[in-house]
Amino acid sequence: MKILIHIARIIVGALFIFSGFVKLVDPIGSQYKFEEYFSEGVLNLEFLIPYALPFAIFLIVAEIVLGVALLVGWKAKFTVNSLKIIILLFLFLTWYSAYYNKVTDCGCFGDAIKLKPWETFYKDVLLTVLIFLIGAKIKWIKPIFSKNNNGIIVLLSLVISCGITYYSLAHLPIIDFRAYAIGKNIPEGMEYKDDGEIPPIHDFFLEDAQNDLAPQILKMDKVILVIMSSLEKSEYAAFPEIKKMADNAIAKGYKVYGVSASFTDIIQLTKKKFKLPFEILFCDETTLKTMIRANPGVMILKKGTIVEKKNWTDIDDIEL
Template sequence: MKIIVQLFRVIVGALFIFSGFVKLVDPIGSQYKFQEYFSESVLNMGFLIPYALPFAIVLIVAEILLGVMILIGYKPKFTVWSLLIITLIFLFLTWYSAFYNKVTDCGCFGDAIKLTPWETFYKNVILIVLIIVLLIKVEFIKPIFKGKTPKLITFLSLAAFLFIVQHVLTHLPIIDFRAYAVGKNLQEGMEYPSDGSIPPVHDFMLEDTQQDLAPILLEKEKVMLVIMYNLDKSDAKGFPAIKEVSKKAIEKGYTVYGVSASFSDDLIIAKEKYNLPFEFLFCDETTLKTMIRANPGVMILDKGTVMQKKNWIDVEDLEL
């Protein structure tokens, strides 16, 4: 039985660490997912939407930290009970998503691995069985290090995880699992897979008042897209930096457009207010949120290939 407990301990710990890590490097993605869960069409808990980001951060850090704690054997009773509670929360969310067909992707593994709600639900059922075994035989879970070392590892891990969260929120995700990552070609991403499923890049249109300019822009060599998915939520402190880097790009022969899902009247006002040297195109808000975790942010394209992406705070580092 001891061997089984140790095996389950490693499986549970590794799974929680992996699941937490792929979300830790992109907490904004989890924020969007919880906003979807809290929306009127799903759980109808709109009052929680403004707190989606801190809720996501707490849950992500708890998830990966508990994975570390179960592996090193720090406070086993507290750790196993906490793992059970978190898994029960995930179990309810995935069951609700699957049974009512509300959220097609639960975001359990961020953008790294896509599972259907039912696949995730059954994964959580198996996980709960493993955790219950650990709970029953918790006396077999011993620290793998002596003295205060497990406590030190736990607190150092917590500090490291919080640093990563702060870094990616200030800049961009450390690892980008999405179809718009640097090095990805958008035309290739638009091709339908052989199984007929939805292509990774979809709903990508860059519309002016007359037509979709996406096919034209994806053939150009030097394109800069200034992405502001929602002007009302954009960081106004970023507009001066955006203005300067846009002017620099234009001088170097780039085709520069702003891209937003906001109303055209609001875009005109923002263009005049901040003296922005480019016109705006319209794109779906969800697509823009997927393209870059910044508002505003900048994406550089070369014949449809993503060459660079920067949050506004880092646009001076763009290689033009």
């Protein structure tokens, strides 16, 4: 029985660390997922939407820290009880998603691993059983190292997690699991395979007032997309820097386009106010948020292949 408890301890600790890490490198993605859960059509808790990012960060960091704490045996009772609370929350969310078919991807493993709703629910059922099994035999969870060393390891996991979160928010995710990662070819990502699955990129379009310009843009050799998913929420301090970058890029032979999901009047006001030297096309907001975790952000394409992505805060690092 002791061996079973220790195996469960390793499985639960490792899964929580892995689950936390793949979301830690992209906290904005988890923010979007909780905004979806809090929306009117799902849990109808819209008053929580402004708090989606801090809520997501807290849960992500808690997953990693508690996973580490379980593995090293730090404050076993507190750790296991905290894991029980988190797994019961996840269990409810995944059951709700699967039963009512509300959120087709819970985001439990970020964009790294996609599970179907019922697969995710059964995974959480298994984790729930293991955690409560560990809790029933909590006396067997002993510290691996000395008391102080265990505390230091847990503290380090907290500090490192917070550091990675800050970096990912200030710049871009340190690991990009999405179909729009650097090196990915967008046209290839739009192709249907023989397996019948929907391709990873299935909602990419760049529309002007009349046509979808995506097919011709994806054939161009030197293209820069300035992605502004929602101009109402954009950081306006970015636009003077973006104008300078765009002027420089155009002088070097690049074709520059803005892309936004905002209404035409807001687009025209922004373009006029900051004297932006490029046409602004329309694309779905969800697609733009998936393309880059920055508002605004910059993506450079070469014949449909993504060769560079930058948050506007790192625009000076772009080499044209």
